[in-house]
Structure formats: C-alpha cells, structure tokens
Amino acid sequence: CAVCLGRHRHLIECRATQTWDRKHKAFSERVYKALFAKDGHCICAKQQWEEGCTEHHDSKHLCSGCRATSHGAQKCPCTQK
Numbered sequence: 001c002a003v004c005l006g007r008h009r010h011l012i013e014c015r016a017t018q019t020w021d022r023k024h025k026a027f028s029e030r031v032y033k034a035l036f037a038k039d040g041h042c043i044c045a046k047q048q049w050e051e052g053c054t055e056h057h058d059s060k061h062l063c064s065g066c067r068a069t070s071h072g073a074q075k076c077p078c079t080q081k
Contacts, residue, residue, distance in 0.1 A: 002035055002048040002064040003028055005079045019065065020080045028064040035064055048073035 001008075006020030013030050028037050035043045044060040046053040052072055053061065062069060065076040073079060 002043075002045065002073045003030060005065045005073060005076060007080045019078055021078075024066075024078060027067055037062065037064075037067070050074045 001014050003014040004016035004020045016026050035045045043062050043064050044053050047061045048064050063076050064073045065078050
C-alpha cells in the first residue's frame with residue numbers, strides 16, 4: 001500500500017494515519033484515488049510501483065512512505081517485508 005506501506009490486501013482508499021507497523025505517521029493519503037502528501041503535494045502513483053515511472057514529472061517522483069526521491073513505496077526501507 002502506498003499510504004501505510006503494508007503488504008496486506010485492502011482498498012485503494014487506505015485511510016491509515018500511521019505506517020503498517022505504527023512506527024511512523026503516514027506521509028501520504030489518497031484523495032479520490034489520487035495520491036497526495038499530507039501537505040497537499042501531488043505524488044506520482046506509478047512511481048510507487050516496483051518498476052517505477054518513466055514520465056518526466058520529477059517533482060511528483062517522491063516515495064509516498066518517506067518522501068525520498070531515490071525510490072518509490074515498493075522499495076522503501078519502511079515497507080512491510
């Protein structure tokens with residue numbers, strides 16, 4: 001999940017306020033299936049996939065779990081293994 005970083009199945013509209021392990025506040029949220037940082041910054045949802053995104057909108061290429069620009073949620077060190 002791009003919001004809570006958990007590997008369990010749930011709806012795309014995850015409303016978690018913390019990561020799956022409850023160690024961190026959730027950095028992102030879903031708004032009508034779009035992905036946003038809590039500060040309102042739009043995040044590329046495709047970047048969160050294992051293969052990432054090849055589109056040229058780098059300002060949206062943030063990890064939805066920790067805000068890093070080097071990876072997406074699937075490769076985040078905070079993601080449930």
